[in-house]
Amino acid sequence: MRVSGRLKVNNPQVLHTAALNGDGVEFDPTFIVGPDIAGRLVELMPDYKPIETDLSVVYPPGRQLSAKVRSFVDFLAARFAGEPEWDRWR
Numbered sequence: 001m002r003v004s005g006r007l008k009v010n011n012p013q014v015l016h017t018a019a020l021n022g023d024g025v026e027f028d029p030t031f032i033v034g035p036d037i038a039g040r041l042v043e044l045m046p047d048y049k050p051i052e053t054d055l056s057v058v059y060p061p062g063r064q065l066s067a068k069v070r071s072f073v074d075f076l077a078a079r080f081a082g083e084p085e086w087d088r089w090r
Contacts, residue, residue: 030087055080 005024009015012028019026019033020040026033037043057073059065065073 031084034087 007018007024009018012026012032015024015026016028016032016036018024020036025044030037033041055076057076059069
């Protein structure tokens with residue numbers, strides 16, 4: 001969808017502030033807009049789901065991971081599994 005307008009930003013917080021001020025429509029992650037959807041903002045397309053992306057950890061093949069790296073990989077796997085905490089407001 002092509003959108004036109006006078007306000008062009010590349011910062012989600014600036015876009016969010018503009019939307020809160022009634023200056024347009026935003027498409028930002030729920031961790032930015034979530035708390036305001038229940039009150040100050042209206043969800044226009046609640047059934048639309050953006051394409052999900054993967055998170056990858058890259059390290060040299062054939063090497064055993066150090067305890068610190070293994071711990072970090074385990075932390076990421078646990079932290080990003082399931083529903084994100086910023087979507088639990090729904």
